[in-house]
Amino acid sequence: MTKDRYRRQALVRELGQNGQDMLATKHVVVIGGGGLGSNSANLMVRMGIGSIDIIDYDSVELSNLHRTSVFSEEDLGKSKALVLQEKLQKVNMNVRAKAINQRVTSENIRAFVSDADVIIDGTDSVPLRLLINEESIRHNIPWVYAGVYETVGMVMGILPKNTPCFQCITQNIPKSTMKEIPVLGSLPATIASIQCNEAIKILLGRHPKGLIIYDVWNQCFDSMNIQRNPSCITCGRK
Amino acid sequence: MNIVKINVTVYGRYKNIAGNQTIQLDITDGNTLRDVIDVFVKQYPMTKKDKSRMIVTKNKMYSSYDTMITEEDEVSIAPPVVSGG
Ligand SMILES: [Zn+2]
Numbered sequence: 001m002t003k004d005r006y007r008r009q010a011l012v013r014e015l016g017q018n019g020q021d022m023l024a025t026k027h028v029v030v031i032g033g034g035g036l037g038s039n040s041a042n043l044m045v046r047m048g049i050g051s052i053d054i055i056d057y058d059s060v061e062l063s064n065l066h067r068t069s070v071f072s073e074e075d076l077g078k079s080k081a082l083v084l085q086e087k088l089q090k091v092n093m094n095v096r097a098k099a100i101n102q103r104v105t106s107e108n109i110r111a112f113v114s115d116a117d118v119i120i121d122g123t124d125s126v127p128l129r130l131l132i133n134e135e136s137i138r139h140n141i142p143w144v145y146a147g148v149y150e151t152v153g154m155v156m157g158i159l160p161k162n163t164p165c166f167q168c169i170t171q172n173i174p175k176s177t178m179k180e181i182p183v184l185g186s187l188p189a190t191i192a193s194i195q196c197n198e199a200i201k202i203l204l205g206r207h208p209k210g211l212i213i214y215d216v217w218n219q220c221f222d223s224m225n226i227q228r229n230p231s232c233i234t235c236g237r238k
Numbered sequence: 239m240n241i242v243k244i245n246v247t248v249y250g251r252y253k254n255i256a257g258n259q260t261i262q263l264d265i266t267d268g269n270t271l272r273d274v275i276d277v278f279v280k281q282y283p284m285t286k287k288d289k290s291r292m293i294v295t296k297n298k299m300y301s302s303y304d305t306m307i308t309e310e311d312e313v314s315i316a317p318p319v320v321s322g323g
Contacts, residue, residue, distance in 0.1 A: 036323045124323030149320035152250060169293060169300050170319050181322035188323070211293070213250040213316060222249040224316050227298045 033080035035067035035188030037122020051096035066185040119143035133166040151217035153191030157198040157208025167234035249316035272303040291318035
């Protein structure tokens, strides 16, 4: 039955049955279960990852529904992580899905990500991403940054000490004062799909390349070649 | 007047705004990436709101606006890193 489930995906030459079997041995941690995280968790479970932890402290709000997947009106007020676990587990009983209904901090992040083969960024803040980045570099755990704003999404697979890290490309960002980030409803699903492509490739041993920039309104899809910054305060070659 | 010609590769919607992925900017004042950004924004005013937050690389290396450049350097400019989720 498991073989039948993934039959069409295993036919993909780049993956094959070996790749599919390999995915089933991998553990993914999704930090944030909103627009990006819910869509990415949904895809990873359907594609046959071995196990997935979904970490989010918030509950489902009406204003989340336009850009998330999986959630419905009956979930309003419930824990995002728990709803995702419950519903996604029903999608694929071969995957071990676990909800972690906690806020990620510098004190607890290590415990959450220590077993991860890849971390998927479903957060909506730069400071939290910098925390994930530091942990990733310190403990050699790949992660895939993704972010959205209005009609623009960005994705970058980060392989510690191989590719640029998040700090390498964000040194001069001023602190955001924006309370609510505007987002086209279809954008997080689009960007989460690209994020999952990068995550799957990393899990199967491919090296990610550059910063992907997709402006869906202007039909611009770019991959910007950025190299590691030797003086990066997080990953620099000291 | 000393004009420094800088080849710039632009990404995302800047490509639409500039009408091309590669452009050449004439820098008449100064020799840092900030001066390149100033000319870029002046030439393409629709990019102005991003001015202080653009992703800028010199020879593919993310660089601060104060980084010095010469005509031999390859500069890239992209819209700011996005952080929503
Ligand atoms: Zn770095």
